[in-house]
Amino acid sequence: MLSLFFKKQKHPPLYYLINPVSAEMLGPWEKHFPAFKQVIGYSSLGSFFLRNPNSNEYIVLHPYKGAAKSYGSHKSVNAFEKSVLKEPGFEEYVLRPDHVLAVSQVVGELPQGHIYIPQPYPFLGGSDAPETYNHGDVWVFSHIVAQMMDL
Template sequence: MGTVTSVPFRLIGDLRMDRVMPAWAEHYPRYDTVVGYSDLGHAFLMSSRTGEYGILDPYSPGVKDYGSYTEVTEFVSEVLFDPNVITYVLQPQHVAEIRKRLGPLAADEVYIATPYPFLGGSEAPDAYQKGGVWVFFDLVAQAQDFE
């Protein structure tokens, strides 16, 4: 199971992207491994070939590359604890408001904006529900016509 941290994300070990996020893997061939995800559904990706890390935003599909790191712990300390990433990606205050309403996430769950923001959802705290992280990525890929 994922490691729960003081900020709203989980590290999950190294999972093959083509197995857990097949609809996304073909669109971002540079990355082949999923190492974690945020409580709001951003995936943390890695290239096992180059050591490059990136963050996938499934709502406005794209991966922001953050460069190469030897260890995931370096990616966490350099990227996930960066104040801009905390503010704009991890959004701990926003997550705290959602958590107050829905309760904490179970393993392999994320908070999902309903409807998805790219389909007109507001992302207000009361517009979220909990759901399985891998189903979430599949459904968002289908809604983005990525299937």
């Protein structure tokens, strides 16, 4: 009897939580969400997690869509992570684990401070296929997408 053994693929991170930094790091996006003064993380595919430090409301900025969605107030970053980032629907539709895995198999692991970036960007006609990705600095990415969206 022939047995096949499959080595389980280590799944790359879907997101990174960071020590809060000023939303100024996002460049032109900051002026569109003035109450959200802190960036507390970002996804491997380029969404940003912002917090209003006065109300503890969290939003997720989707640069390719030029929009953000509120996920309400949470007592802490850990509470936000537990109720939003680890929620199966959010994970499937925003963080896209299968896509991140496929991209990582083409591009490799991400260096610190980098995200996966399709070329060309989807809003410029890119296919979003794993083989079209590379990686780049997360903060440079936010500035470039804002410029291309004429913010």
